[in-house]
Amino acid sequence: MIKLLKIEFKKIRTYKVFWILFGLYFVFLAAGILLAEFMINHMVNNVNQRMPIPFPHVAIYYFPDVWQNVAFFASMRYVLIFPAIIMIILITNEFTFKTIRQNVINGMSKTEFLVSKLLMILLMAVIMGIILTAGSFFIGLFHSGFTDVNLFSKGLPFMGGFFISLACYMVYAFFCGFMLRNTGMAIAIFTLYSLIIEPVIYFLFRAPFMFKNTIYTYLPVNAVIRLTEYPAIPMLKKMMGLELQNHVSIVACLIPMAYAAIMIGIVFWVMNRKDL
Amino acid sequence: MQVETILHVEKLSKRFGKIRAVNQLSFEVGRGQVFGILGPNGSGKTTTLSMLLDLIPPDDGTFSWFGQPPSKDSRKRIGSVIESPNFFPYLDAVTNLKIVADIKDKPYDDIDEVLQLSGLYERRFSKFRTFSFGMRQRLALASALLGKPEVMILDEPTNGLDPQGIAQIRDLISLVASRGTTILLASHLLDEVQKICSYVVVLRKGVMLFSGNVREVLAVSDSIEMASSDMPVLAAAIAEFPGFLASTAINGILQVHFDRPVVTSEINTFLYIKGIVLSHLSEKKRSLEQHFLELLQDTP
Incomplete structure (x- = not known):
C-alpha cells in the first residue's frame, strides 16, 4: 500500500497540471465561500429596497452553521468538477503515455495498478477533507469566537458527508476516464453530463413545488451533490418553506457509495479481460 | 549439455x-x-x-x-x-x-x-x-x-x-x-x-x-551459374568438382551449389581441363533479405 502510494506520488510530484488544478479548486472554493455571505446580503439589500419590512442580513460563518455551509459550497458541481478533472487526467495519462502497459510489464499486477489509483482518490479526499475541516474551523472561530466546544463536534458529520461526496465523485471520474481512455473525450463527456445533462433531466422531470423529486434523487451526480442539500441559512427556510436539513442522512450516503462500488467492480472486471 | x-x-x-x-x-x-x-x-x-x-x-x-x-x-x-x-x-x-x-x-x-x-x-x-x-x-x-x-x-x-x-x-x-x-x-x-x-x-x-x-x-548457400553448348555433359562434369552439392538447370543455365566457398576461376580451369568451354559463368550471391523471403515462401 505504502509502496503503491509512493509510486503514485512520484508520478504527480513534479506534474504542473496536477498542482495547478488542485490549486484552482481551492481558489474557487475559498472565493465561493468567502464571497457567499456578501453576495447573499447584496441580494437581500436589493430586495429590501422594495420591501416595507426589510429582511435581516444572513450570517453563514457562525458555529454551528459554518460546517454545513462550507460543505454545501465545497460540494457544488461547479467546484467538485476540478478534482474530478484531476482524476480523469491522472488515469487517461496512463493510457495516453502507455505507462499502464509499462507498469504491468515491469511487474505491477493489474489489481495493484487499480488499487494504487483508488488509494490516490482516498488520499486526495482525506487531504481535502482535512483542509476543509481546518478551514471551516478557523472561519467559524474568527466569526463566533471560542464559545462552545460542542459546536465543533456538530460539524463533523457534514465534513464526513463532504468526504464521501468527493471520494465518490472522483470514483465516477476515474470510471469515466478508465472506460474512455482518452483525456479530451473523458473530460468533455464527464463535464457535459455533470453540468448539463443531469440539470436538464431535473428540469424535464421536476416535481411540483415542495414535493420530493424522486427520479432526480437517484441520479449519480445529484446523489453526490445532495448529501449536503441546502446551506444552513435560517432565512431560506422562512422564505421558501424548505425543511432545513440538520444532519447528513445515512441513506443518502449509501446511494453514491453504491454507484461508486458498481463502477469499481466494472473497472476491475474490464481490466482483467481487455488488452492493454 | x-x-x-x-x-x-x-x-x-x-x-x-x-x-x-x-x-x-x-x-x-x-x-x-x-x-x-x-x-x-x-x-x-x-x-x-x-x-x-x-x-x-x-x-x-x-x-x-x-x-x-x-x-x-x-x-x-x-x-x-x-x-x-x-x-x-x-x-x-x-x-x-x-x-x-x-x-x-x-x-x-x-x-x-x-x-x-x-x-x-x-x-x-x-x-x-x-x-x-x-x-x-x-x-x-x-x-x-x-x-x-x-x-x-x-x-x-x-x-x-x-x-x-x-x-x-x-x-x-x-x-x-x-x-x-x-x-x-x-x-x-x-x-x-x-x-x-x-x-x-x-x-x-x-x-x-x-x-x-x-x-x-538461416544458412545461406551461394550458388554459381554456368552454361555451355552441351548442358548434360556440363552437368555430369561439374558433379565431380570437389565440394559439389547439387545442381539445377533453369532456362538453359545450370545453377550449382557447393558446400564451401568456390572461386569462379577454379571452376573455369577445372572444366577447361575436361574439355568443356563455358559460354556463361557467374557468381550469384543471395542477399540475406532475399533468403528470408524465400524461407517464408518455401512453405505452403
Missing part, C-alpha cells in the same frame, strides 16, 4: 476477430541463450511477447517463466522494451527510472549505471519529452536493464533508428548478452537476428515455420 529452461511456451494461441494472430506456438528458451523471434510485420511477434508479459490474455495454450506459472513476480525478473518507449513525458529520466525501480522492488543504486551505459547520464535531469527518438529508445533499454534482470525481452529495439543509433543499441545488447543475460529478441530484420541471436523461431501469420540454431536455419 543440459540448460535450465527459462521460458516454456506451449501451444499459445490468440485470435483477433477472424485473424489468427498467433497459432499453436510452442518453443523453449534456455538460460543464457540469445533467442530471436523472426518474422515480417504482422506475423504475431508483438502479440506473442504481449501474452508472455500478461498484457494480452491468450485464448489458448500456456507458458511458464522460470519453471513457474506467470505472475507479477516473474515479470520483475524480466526487463522489457515492447514497441515504443513508454514514460511520463513531464518527468525527468531519473524519476521515470525510479518509478520502474519501485515497481520492480529494486534499489535505486543501479540508476546511474544504466544511465551511463545508455549514454544518457548527462541528460538524466531532463524531462523525457525533450529526448530525441534515439534517446527515448536508449532510456527504454536503460529501464529494462535496471536491477540486472535475468531475462531481457526486446521488441524491434532498433526500429526507426539511424545507423549510429542501431549500432549503439546492438553494442549494448551484445554487452548484456556477454554477461550471461538471457535475451529474447523480436525482429523483422534477418540481418539483426543473424548478428545477435544464437537460436531463432521464424514466424509467419502466427504460425511457426522453423526453429533451431541460427546457423542451421
